[in-house]
Amino acid sequence: MECSCLTCAACGWRTLCNPAEGAARLRLVGLLRRAGDPDPAIVGELLREAAPRMTCPSCKSIGLTAKSAAAEDEELDDWQAAILCEACRKPIPTERLEALPSVKRCATCQKRAEAGHTDDEPDFCPRCGALMELRVSRGSGLTRYRLFCTGVPACRST
Missing domain, CATH: 2.20.70 (Ubiquitin Ligase Nedd4; Chain: W;)
Structure with missing residues (x-):
C-alpha cells in the first residue's frame, strides 16, 4: 500500500493520503470514475501528475506537489538533521558546517552581521x-x- 504526501508550496500545508483518499481527491478533479477500486500504484502516479492542478484547502492556491511517502520521509529526515541559521531560520549548507563546525549563521546572514546590519533581529x-x-x-x-x-x-x- 503506497501512500502519497501532498504539499502546498505557498502556505506549507501538508497531508498524507492513503490510496483511498488519493482516489477521492482524483475523483474531485475528474480523473477517476466513481465505481471500482483503482490500483494503488496508479493512484500514486495520477496524484503526482494531477497535483499541480489541485487546489490547496488551506490557502486556496492552485498547484500542489505530490511525492511518495517514502521520499517525503527521507526529505524530512534530511531537514531535521539540518542545522538552521539563527537569523533567517534556513538550513546552513553542509559544506559550511564541515569547514566551520561551530557556526550559527549561514554565509549571507554572517556577512550582514559583520557589515553591521542587525535590523532583522x-x-x-x-x-x-x-x-x-x-x-x-x-x-x-x-x-x-x-x-x-x-x-x-x-x-x-x-
Missing part, C-alpha cells in the same frame, strides 16, 4: 521573553508606535 520582552510587536498606540505624534509584548497572557510590558 527581533526584540524580546525583558520580563517574559516573548516576542515584542510594533503597534500603533493610543497617543499621537512621534510616540505613536510602541513595542508591545505578544506573550500569552501578555505581561503588559511596553
Whole structure:
C-alpha cells in the first residue's frame, strides 16, 4: 500500500493520503470514475501528475506537489538533521558546517552581521521573553508606535 504526501508550496500545508483518499481527491478533479477500486500504484502516479492542478484547502492556491511517502520521509529526515541559521531560520549548507563546525549563521546572514546590519533581529520582552510587536498606540505624534509584548497572557510590558 503506497501512500502519497501532498504539499502546498505557498502556505506549507501538508497531508498524507492513503490510496483511498488519493482516489477521492482524483475523483474531485475528474480523473477517476466513481465505481471500482483503482490500483494503488496508479493512484500514486495520477496524484503526482494531477497535483499541480489541485487546489490547496488551506490557502486556496492552485498547484500542489505530490511525492511518495517514502521520499517525503527521507526529505524530512534530511531537514531535521539540518542545522538552521539563527537569523533567517534556513538550513546552513553542509559544506559550511564541515569547514566551520561551530557556526550559527549561514554565509549571507554572517556577512550582514559583520557589515553591521542587525535590523532583522527581533526584540524580546525583558520580563517574559516573548516576542515584542510594533503597534500603533493610543497617543499621537512621534510616540505613536510602541513595542508591545505578544506573550500569552501578555505581561503588559511596553
